[in-house]
Amino acid sequence: MPDGNAPDQRDGIVSIDLGVSRRNLMKQMSAVGLAGGLSALAGCGGLRSDSQTPTSEETESGDGDGSGGQSDGGGSSSLPAALRVPLIPPPTADSMDLSNPTQEEREMVFVTHVVDEFMTGIIVGMNDALHNMGWTGEFIGPSSHSPAQQIETLNTTVSRLRNGRDALATSILNKDQYTGPIQNAIDNDIPVASFNTSVYAGEFNEMMDTFGTVIPYIGQKFVPAGVAVGLTGYERAKEKVDGEIVALPTTSAPDHPALSARGEGIRMALEAQDDVRVLDTLNVSGDLSQAINRVDTKYSSSPDINLILGTALQGAIAGGRLVENNSLQGEMTVGGFDLPEPTLEGIAKGTIDFTAGQDPFSQGNMPVNMMWNYMERGIPMKDFNTGISVIDQSNLEFARRRSGSWGALQSWQDSNY
Secondary structure: OOOOOOOOOEEEEEEEEOOOOOOOOOHHHOOOOOOOOOOOOOOOOOOOOOOOOOOOOHHOOOOOOOOOOOOOOOOOOOOOOOOOOOOOOOOOOOOOOOOOOOOOOOOEEOOOOOOOOHHHHHHHHHHHHHHHOOOEEEEEOOOOOOHHHHHHHHHHHHHHHOOOOEEEEEEEHHHHHHHHHHHHHHHHOOOOOEEEOOOOOHHHHHHHHHOOOOOOEEEOOOOHHHHHHHHHHHHHHOOOOOOOOOEEEEEOOOHHHHHHHHHHHHHHHHOOOOOOEOOOOEEEOOOOOHHHHHHHHHHHOOOOEEEEOOOHHHHHHHHHHHHHHEEOOOOOOEEEOOOOHHHHHHHHHHHOOOOEEEOOHHHHHHHHHHHHHHHOOOOOOEEEOOOOOOOOOOOOHHHHHHHOOOOHHHHHHHOOO
């Protein structure tokens, strides 16, 4: 493990050492340019999945949407699905004595697809939970999106964790690459939880058939979140437009499973309205300057657009820039996801109407709490939906103060844990 004074960046991998006795987290984050600022980038950063983009049939049925809702599978789609939680003994079951419980210090490692600014919120949430549980841990991932590096890190992490004593949390971008490392962990009595993104979320039967257990998912239900953003955008647009609403959905990564599911939800919400015409989704790319240019170009060819919604931060920022440059505040509605400073500044100026957060803190905090309950008390881990919070001018001040303080919280943790 790293020495705690600086992040370990072997071959582009960022490793942030977290524990209860010594944690120079602020120094580590500063060294990779992540300390301070707003923990606000897209929940999956520049994540691109090789496969597993949900189909419309899957998202409509509630399966395969990355939402975390577990379906019984095989039953009538008209019947409500239960959250099925198999009672599978933890690897600590034989030594568990609830009449005289002991609390062993364990290690729980988080392996992510990328360590970017958004992950700061996840890290401080994990850090609090590890301290409270008396465990140590580490948050590891590539400094830029790379599934291959994440898989390599997963394999090396599983090989060094103590069988039956330590635990693992990971984001899961696709099934082809991630199933092997996860199965290896489970075969070695290392329990696994998923956070932020999991293409297995909701696939109860498949997880049971593949792993013999359920990998709990802690994160946002992406299709319902997209529906919420779509409905919010529609309601705000109706306040400005008397006639037809012409909506432009945007994405920064067409093959991103989470963004695709959000986009499907946005489209579902808008297409359910009689007075909305929904244009084809515009790929604005992950580069902000390109996104601004592409939105400008699209508006030039389709000047009847009066609603722009993004599945990540780029669409909302680009839409806000369009509104600002063309004085469209009273005509155009702009919304999307995530809380970067340009988006919050746009809300303050009135060029962006709203954005939606996904609670990164709980994505780091809840997996540790669930894992402790499982390994120390035998309580099965369960999916946890982090939901969405709509941020607009009514709650902007607190959103800025809280999300902008993750860096300060890291500094406090470094001094006190």
